[in-house]
Amino acid sequence: xxxxxxxxxxxxxxxxxxxxxxxxxxxxxxxxxxxxxxxxxxxxxxxxxxxxxxxxxxxxxxxxxxxxxxxxxxxxxxxxxxxxxxxxxxxxxxxxxxxxxxxxxxxxxxxxxxxxxxxxxxxxxxxxxxxxxxxxxxxxxxxxxxxxxxxxxxxxxxxxxxxxxxxxxxxxxxxxxxxxxxxxxxxxxxxxxxxxxxxxxxxxxxxxxxxxxxxxxxxxxxxxxxxxxxxxxxxxxxxxxxxxxxxxxxxxxxxxxxxxxxxxxxxxxxxxxxxxxxxxxxxxxxxxxxxxxxxxxxxxxxxxxxxxxxx
Amino acid sequence: xxxxxxxxxxxxxxxxxxxxxxxxxxxxxxxxxxxxxxxxxxxxxxxxxxxxxxxxxxxxxxxxxxxxxxxxxxxxxxxxxxxxxxxxxxxxxxxxxxxxxxxxxxxxxxxxxxxxxxxxxxxxxxxxxxxxxxxxxxxxxxxxxxxxxxxxxxxxxxxxxxxxxxxxxxxxxxxxxxxxxxxxxxxxxxxxxxxxxxxxxxxxxxxxxxxxxxxxxxxxxxxxxxxxxxxxxxxxxxxxxxxxxxxxxxxxxxxxxxxxxxxxxxxxxxxxxxxxxxxxxxxxxxxxxxxxxxxxxxxxxxxxxxxxxxxxxxxxxxxxxxxxxxxxxxxxxxxxxxxxxxxxxxxxxxxxxxxxxxxxxxxxxxxxxxxxxxxxxxxxxxxxxxxxxxxxxxxxxxxxxxxxxxxxxxxxxxxxxxxxxxxxxxxxxxxxxxxxxxxxxxxxxxxxxxxxxxxxxxxxxxxxxxxxxxxxxxxxxxxxxxxxxxxxxxxxxxxxxxxxxxxxxxxxxxxxxxxxxxxxxxxxx
Numbered sequence: 001x002x003x004x005x006x007x008x009x010x011x012x013x014x015x016x017x018x019x020x021x022x023x024x025x026x027x028x029x030x031x032x033x034x035x036x037x038x039x040x041x042x043x044x045x046x047x048x049x050x051x052x053x054x055x056x057x058x059x060x061x062x063x064x065x066x067x068x069x070x071x072x073x074x075x076x077x078x079x080x081x082x083x084x085x086x087x088x089x090x091x092x093x094x095x096x097x098x099x100x101x102x103x104x105x106x107x108x109x110x111x112x113x114x115x116x117x118x119x120x121x122x123x124x125x126x127x128x129x130x131x132x133x134x135x136x137x138x139x140x141x142x143x144x145x146x147x148x149x150x151x152x153x154x155x156x157x158x159x160x161x162x163x164x165x166x167x168x169x170x171x172x173x174x175x176x177x178x179x180x181x182x183x184x185x186x187x188x189x190x191x192x193x194x195x196x197x198x199x200x201x202x203x204x205x206x207x208x209x210x211x212x213x214x215x216x217x218x219x220x221x222x223x224x225x226x227x228x229x230x231x232x233x234x235x236x237x238x239x240x241x242x243x244x245x246x247x248x249x250x251x252x253x254x255x256x257x258x259x260x261x262x263x264x265x266x267x268x269x270x271x272x273x274x275x276x277x278x279x280x281x282x283x284x285x286x287x288x289x290x291x292x293x294x295x296x297x298x299x300x301x302x303x304x305x306x307x308x309x310x311x
Numbered sequence: 312x313x314x315x316x317x318x319x320x321x322x323x324x325x326x327x328x329x330x331x332x333x334x335x336x337x338x339x340x341x342x343x344x345x346x347x348x349x350x351x352x353x354x355x356x357x358x359x360x361x362x363x364x365x366x367x368x369x370x371x372x373x374x375x376x377x378x379x380x381x382x383x384x385x386x387x388x389x390x391x392x393x394x395x396x397x398x399x400x401x402x403x404x405x406x407x408x409x410x411x412x413x414x415x416x417x418x419x420x421x422x423x424x425x426x427x428x429x430x431x432x433x434x435x436x437x438x439x440x441x442x443x444x445x446x447x448x449x450x451x452x453x454x455x456x457x458x459x460x461x462x463x464x465x466x467x468x469x470x471x472x473x474x475x476x477x478x479x480x481x482x483x484x485x486x487x488x489x490x491x492x493x494x495x496x497x498x499x500x501x502x503x504x505x506x507x508x509x510x511x512x513x514x515x516x517x518x519x520x521x522x523x524x525x526x527x528x529x530x531x532x533x534x535x536x537x538x539x540x541x542x543x544x545x546x547x548x549x550x551x552x553x554x555x556x557x558x559x560x561x562x563x564x565x566x567x568x569x570x571x572x573x574x575x576x577x578x579x580x581x582x583x584x585x586x587x588x589x590x591x592x593x594x595x596x597x598x599x600x601x602x603x604x605x606x607x608x609x610x611x612x613x614x615x616x617x618x619x620x621x622x623x624x625x626x627x628x629x630x631x632x633x634x635x636x637x638x639x640x641x642x643x644x645x646x647x648x649x650x651x652x653x654x655x656x657x658x659x660x661x662x663x664x665x666x667x668x669x670x671x672x673x674x675x676x677x678x679x680x681x682x683x684x685x686x687x688x689x690x691x692x693x694x695x696x697x698x699x700x701x702x703x704x705x706x707x708x709x710x711x712x713x714x715x716x717x718x719x720x721x722x723x724x725x726x727x728x729x730x731x732x733x734x735x736x737x738x739x740x741x742x743x744x745x746x747x748x749x750x751x752x753x754x755x756x757x758x759x760x761x762x763x764x765x766x767x768x769x770x771x772x773x774x775x776x777x778x779x780x781x782x783x784x785x786x787x788x789x790x791x792x793x794x795x796x797x798x799x800x801x802x803x804x805x806x807x808x809x810x811x812x813x814x815x816x817x818x819x820x821x822x823x824x825x826x827x828x829x830x831x832x833x834x835x836x
Contacts, residue, residue, distance in 0.1 A: 029724075035723060042454040046757075049452065050454065083367050084509065151560060156567060163560060164553075165531070165553060257560060259554065261528070273366075
């Protein structure tokens with residue numbers, strides 16, 4: 001197992017190299033950021049001087065190699081606009097994004113599991129149709145639209161929740177600020193996971209060992225929650241793991257709508273201002289998170305399914 | 312809050328996407344004239360929602376409007392700009408005079424103190440001007456625009472409250488420039504170590520009407536009234552600045568009473584804000600000059616008759632009605648300050664027949680193809696206006712291919728390389744003095760991609776730069792506009808209107824210079 005983990009961790013290196021090189025290459029195709037850093041009254045000579053001093057007159061691969069040289073020492077550079085180390089900027093905002101992502105995932109699973117189980121056990125009933133219709137709508141609704149709708153209804157009309165931001169630091173206030181963005185971000189996952197739980201559970205319920213369990217006289221509840229669901233959850237774990245990564249990245253739009261101060265809004269602002277070090281640093285950290293989550297998912301597999309062993 | 316109707320809501324959701332992008336790219340805002348202090352002292356809390364957060368509050372590294380707005384409360388700018396006339400007015404510099412053509416003498420108010428208790432004096436002014444004109448602060452490169460704009464040579468202390476700026480050439484716009492530069496305490500800003508620079512970038516110390524309290528990045532920046540302020544006492548106890556990129560969210564927050572001022576309301580959202588009953592719209596013609604640049608180095612476009620034709624072809628009234636909800640008016644002159652505007656300036660009229668005739672005279676073949684670039688979401692309804700202009704140009708016999716690009720690509724690649732296509736849609740914020748505004752079409756201007764060279768214009772401009780006499784300057788300004796009107800390097804479109812949503816509980820007026828200044832604002836009792 002230890003060897004497996006080390007091998008998987010080593011495999012992340014080419015992934016991260018590939019991602020960062022790609023990001024660097026694409027960013028530099030959009031031109032250098034000097035013009036967006038200076039005011040419009042800067043002269044051409046002044047712009048050139050700044051470009052030279054910041055190294056943007058170098059080819060992209062030279063700048064990339066310089067970035068790599070610093071990154072291996074844990075130095076992601078300094079934000080061109082904020083003057084702060086990129087790593088610090090990301091660290092400042094990462095907790096907010098993680099908080100939002102975990103809350104969204106919690107909502108997604110808390111709703112998806114019962115919905116999926118009910119749909120599977122009452123197949124083709126009105127409840128099943130309703131649950132799957134909800135799942136379909138949830139999966140089809142753009143996050144942007146859903147966010148604005150929730151804000152309008154529960155923030156604007158009913159006044160139950162505050163409009164945007166993360167609150168002033170008191171736990172209850174922060175929780176109230178978290179609810180709407182978490183629902184917005186989690187809804188897509190509710191839909192997807194409910195459908196997945198339903199289909200995998202249906203498959204499992206048709207298998208021999210379930211029939212055996214029923215033949216032994218176990219109650220239907222025990223059969224489903226104790227025997228069938230554990231196996232039905234294996235593919236769900238994969239999707240949930242992948243989705244966690246997607247949610248981390250997908251929080252960008254939600255964070256923008258709700259003015260949530262996370263990594264997503266940081267990277268959106270950085271892209272608009274061509275703050276290259278922040279964009280590359282953020283993408284690197286998010287990619288690393290994604291890779292690590294995948295690893296954790298793979299390890300969970302072994303726990304959930306004893307047939308899977310790592311070498 | 313006032314309840315929203317279904318219609319208001321649909322309008323809000325529908326209009327939010329474009330508006331939100333425009334919000335992120337918002338342009339600029341300095342103090343309105345001082346008023347009498349309130350006997351009862353400051354009270355209450357006001358929340359201002361801007362599109363983006365500040366990046367830094369170090370006066371020499373900031374370069375966006377949200378940053379200026381925050382700094383203008385914590386610091387004193389050397390001079391104030393009158394919101395109506397746009398002329399520079401006394402502020403912490405109480406008086407000035409020209410000693411000679413190359414020397415300006417300034418006197419500071421007496422008794423002012425920085426928030427750290429050190430005195431605002433001529434030494435502090437000297438320190439601040441010298442820092443603003445450096446090429447590097449703490450080893451980091453900056454653009455010392457002030458050095459070039461005022462032909463800076465040196466600054467000298469005359470006495471405790473008097474200092475002189477010496478210039479290498481006459482600097483007619485020096486007063487304008489000083490409305491945008493902070494006076495800073497040397498006790499805080501002289502240390503240029505990386506640690507101190509990081510500290511002052513996040514915890515500014517000035518002499519302004521508000522003291523810095525806290526800044527949680529991307530969440531809120533809080534400041535409180537400075538009870539020891541030398542000038543008119545602030546009338547609001549606490550200001551909170553928050554970044555909210557999405558317009559719909561800003562509008563909902565305003566309607567819910569969670570915000571008092573919101574920026575960049577889209578024209579089609581004005582009714583929504585006003586219908587809520589607890590907020591109003593404050594809109595004002597701003598200084599952002601929206602135009603379509605013309606590559607005068609391209610075939611046919613080098614002929615001024617063709618460029619005139621392009622101007623005659625634009626039906627701005629139709630654009631105004633259909634796209635801008637009637638809030639705009641076509642550019643009469645690129646000079647924004649009322650006292651400097653040429654008295655007889657008038658916009659290009661819509662005259663497609665004349666446009667066709669001019670094209671014919673210039674020998675432009677029917678169906679001549681031009682490519683026009685436009686950003687999307689950078690300025691109010693930019694893409695939509697560009698589309699309408701493209702259609703107008705097609706009506707006079709041109710074939711127009713419209714290329715819409717993301718702003719980062721538009722500015723970072725095309726403008727930076729000065730290689731836009733034949734026509735390019737752009738907006739430039741105004742420095743509110745004619746000299747700097749004419750600089751935008753001067754061949755030396757860094758963003759000028761028109762390649763327009765008019766020797767008469769260059770001669771007049773050089774003369775304007777050397778002239779201090781106000782009457783003589785006005786003659787030159789009038790003449791410069793005549794040249795730029797007759798031989799247009801741009802299709803003159805409009806000056807963007809700045810639209811704010813304002814809570815009814817707040818007495819505050821918006822300004823034409825994009826600055827949000829609450830020095831005089833007060834809460835209604």
